Amino acid sequence: MQLLQDIIIWLSIPPTVWVFATYLVLINVIAIGIMWWDKRSARNDGWRVSETTLLIFGFIGGAVGLIVGMFSFRHKTRKRLFQLIIVLGLIVSLFHYWLEIQAIYWHLYLV
Numbered sequence: 001m002q003l004l005q006d007i008i009i010w011l012s013i014p015p016t017v018w019v020f021a022t023y024l025v026l027i028n029v030i031a032i033g034i035m036w037w038d039k040r041s042a043r044n045d046g047w048r049v050s051e052t053t054l055l056i057f058g059f060i061g062g063a064v065g066l067i068v069g070m071f072s073f074r075h076k077t078r079k080r081l082f083q084l085i086i087v088l089g090l091i092v093s094l095f096h097y098w099l100e101i102q103a104i105y106w107h108l109y110l111v
Contacts, residue, residue, distance in 0.1 A: 020100050020101075020104060023061065024061060024097070027057065027060065027061045027062040027065065028061070028062050028064050028065030028068075029065065030057065030062065030065070031054075031057045031058070031062030031063075031064075031065030031066045031069060032065045032066075032068055032069040032072075033069075034049055034053070034054060034057060034069075035054070035065075035066060035069025035070060035072075035073055035075055035076075036069060036073055037049060038054070038075060039073040039074075039075040042075070051076075051082060054066060054076075054082075055082075055085055055086070055089060058085070058086050058089030058090070058093070059089045059092050059093070060093075061093050061096055061097070062093070063086055063087075063089040063090035063092075063093040064090065064093070066086055066089070067086060067090065070083075070086070
């Protein structure tokens with residue numbers, strides 16, 4: 001019972017920098033992993049990850065991970081439309097990062 005109360009108290013603490021940093025690291029590591037999996041599956045004629053899934057990860061903050069994975073594994077480097085959409089996802093992600101950082105600064109210094 002005490003553990004449940006501790007979890008509830010921990011979750012009720014206002015989010016700070018560590019929440020945002022954890023999200024960024026996790027979403028980008030997952031994006032790199034998905035690119036690796038898709039490249040591996042493409043070589044072995046296995047189950048593939050749809051481009052829509054990859055692009056969704058790009059728009060929710062994993063565009064840096066997708067770009068790193070794309071050039072590290074040489075996957076989808078010939079598809080110019082895919083690269084263009086990933087760059088748009090990077091712009092959206094950077095705007096999202098900026099908004100989150102502004103919210104963190106506001107919370108830390110003004111509240």
